[in-house]
Amino acid sequence: MHRIADFLGIDVPAAQWNDVVDRCTFESMRENGEKIGPIEMRFEGGAKGFIFKGTNGRWRDELTLEEVARYQKRANECLPAEAVDWLENGRNPG
Numbered sequence: 001m002h003r004i005a006d007f008l009g010i011d012v013p014a015a016q017w018n019d020v021v022d023r024c025t026f027e028s029m030r031e032n033g034e035k036i037g038p039i040e041m042r043f044e045g046g047a048k049g050f051i052f053k054g055t056n057g058r059w060r061d062e063l064t065l066e067e068v069a070r071y072q073k074r075a076n077e078c079l080p081a082e083a084v085d086w087l088e089n090g091r092n093p094g
Helices: 002-008 014-023 026-031 046-050 065-078 081-089
Strands: none
Touching: 014 026, 065 081
C-alpha cells in the first residue's frame, strides 16, 4: 500500500496507516461494499457478488470461452500489454 500511495502522490500520516490498511482488506471491502459505489447496478449480488473470493483469474471459470475471447480482444485493443498482464495476473513486475 505504501507503493500505491507513493505512486499516486498520497501522503498518509503514519497514525492512519492501520485504519487505511484495515479498510482495504478483502473482508472489509466485501462487508462495506455500499461505501465503494453502486456496484449492484453492474454486478448481480452487488459487492458480495463482485468481491467474491479475492483470487485472480476466477472469472475464467465463470465466463464462456466466447466471453473470454471477447474480453481478451477488447482488453488488448484498449490497454497496453503491461495493463492486460496486471489485470490477469494482479502483479506489476516492476
